[in-house]
Amino acid sequence: MFKKHVSRELSAYCQGELGPDESRRVAEHLLGCRRCRKELDLIKVGIQFAEQIVHAPAPASLWSDIVALLDRQPSARSAKDRNPPRIWRTIALTAAAVIVISAGFVTWYAFHSKDAPWQVVNLSGNPTINAGSIGGEGNLRVGEWLNTDGTSRAQLKVANIGEVEVEPNSMVRLVKTQINEHRIELARGSMQARIWAPPKLFFVDTPSAVAVDHGCAYTLDVDDSGATMLHVTMGWVALVLGGRESMVPAGGRCNTRPGIGPGTPYFDDASDKLKTALASLDFEGGANDALSVVLAESRNLDTLTLWHLLPHLNQPQRGRVYDRMAALISPPGGVTREGVINLDQRMLDGWREEMRPTWQREDRSIWKKLLG
Template sequence: MVYRILGGGDLLLVRRIKMFSNHVSKQLSAYWNEELASENTRQLAEHLIGCTRCRAEFEEIKLGAKLAQHLPLIAAPDLLWPKIETNLRQNPDALANGRASNTARYLKASFAIAAGLALLFIAGVFLMRLYRTEARPSWEVARLNGTPRINSNRIDDTGKLAVGQWLETDDTSRARINIGNVGQVEVDPNTRVRLIATQPTEHRLELARGRMSARISAPPKLFFVNTPSAVAEDLGCAYTLEVDDAGNSLLRVTLGWVALQLKDRESLVPAGAACATRPGVGPGTPYFEDASELFRTALAKLDFEPHDTQWSKIPALDTVLHEARLRDTMTLWYLLSRVNENDRERVYARMAQLVPPPDGVTREGVLRLDQEMLKRWRNRIDS
């Protein structure tokens, strides 16, 4: 769905999204090995953000590749060599003279197949042992209520959530995930969450459904939560995040900032504010939770309700502008770049009444979405 009049660049974006509307399983290995063209790489990366199935398959490929990096260099088994040496002694001239005889080709093919099978066997055995015996990166999980489960296994008091595993709670269960020195996540009832990655530069969960509360004390841009409709990026904060059965999510920030992202659409949500997301659309416009109910309802219509003609947006925008308070200029700032040019003038006028732009920020510059001017005005709004 598209929620505004499309220009040429937007039409191109829609075509690209349609190109990747199906699953991309066959391209994931090439993507991991950086074998795709740059344009295809970018499009596939965007697809992974919004597609839970493909993202799960990609995480499995990454895990397999990381395990394979631990494979040692092992010589081929001795049992291969006697037969090969016998064949070489029986056909010395063909190989010595480099003749492309059928026998030589047979020997080379036999050697390649035998060696390949042997290496596959060795690799399989090693990976199996490694997977079973070597501890995968994991987080500690504590049971708070009921019977939370990790991969269907009940947690008594504490358990370990390894990369790739799911933590699930029923309607009477709650659990707490300890993320080392990064922070804690509390998992509410009827929630399904998976550990995707934990390493020095990135800690990432996937929230498939339910509700979780995070309190993160680590530096910004270290803790991430994937949802079906956006990625929440911690900027040093405390927040709650919930996902319904349709994949819609709602973020509420109680401390610091959180960034919600999908493709090139981003919303920075401050403490006291909330932001909804929808699959295929991404994050809506952030708003402070103490805004009027009329303001919040009209904003949701602007962000997510389908409308085929431009006039159907007008009543909602009228309500948002009329109900906006000084504090709500944060929301209006986002609307500047999300409405069409005619409505942008109206948004600018209301913002200028509430928080006049600083020196050097002009009406013309704002209407053409000059990034430096928008940034300076945002700094004044946030101050």
């Protein structure tokens, strides 16, 4: 299925040294290749490790101590001990190699881990950075605010992993940009993101949830009260806050409220009755009546909504949801009514995996084509 693994390019990919096309090709390969994702994870762990290392010059005696250790002759030892020195020699050589590689990596990382500014392109009007006009193009540094007024729009280059279009009347701050995490804050307004990175590299903080990219395209709108609306057009996005998490696939939406966090995801083409009843359940304390409407209006696809509702209901309500879901999509073996009512996580996850292909409605052939 895959043309070629991207192991060789991963280091340059992490350093942001690939051109946009090459970077995109690597990212798209990563989306579909578990093996290369594992290698990328290892590189990221290495970077996190390097971040924790305190820079200190190695004492000059270290290398001579290692050399002395290597040169020690086993002749003075008893016959019984003759083999261990060979093992120690191997260990010492390995340790020396690790020290040299680590030192090189720390040095490399010190040069490459700086929060590089993001390029901002003026799409219309007069976008500003920290109140200063950017003209045609500008740079957004960590901590700075990009503002658009009623007639302005701007495009942000998200390091080497994607693009964000910032719509009029919006406020966006760059919070962090490092190879294992790129994060912005959308305090108000609207943005559209297109991200071609592996999952969980790009984050958007809003006043009432964090949007976590899982390889996708989506829009976010934040109103003056801090309420957020997420609309996913490709891939998946998670909205999280505290213990609440909503996974939203392409064609899905999810609303959030300050003080409550993410509500329950639903599909664009769910019935208006379902959407109204769901808002009541999520944010207005609606109970059995609203649940009855949601259950009656649910199609196979809306098991997405039903599955996400379960943890937020009481036990009798969960029983009702189980019955409706089971009528729409049979639970796999081992998933019982009692287990679901008691929120057995293994059972919930097992059933979700059974339903996931139904929820992924986008044309997968596009991805197959992209991934070769």
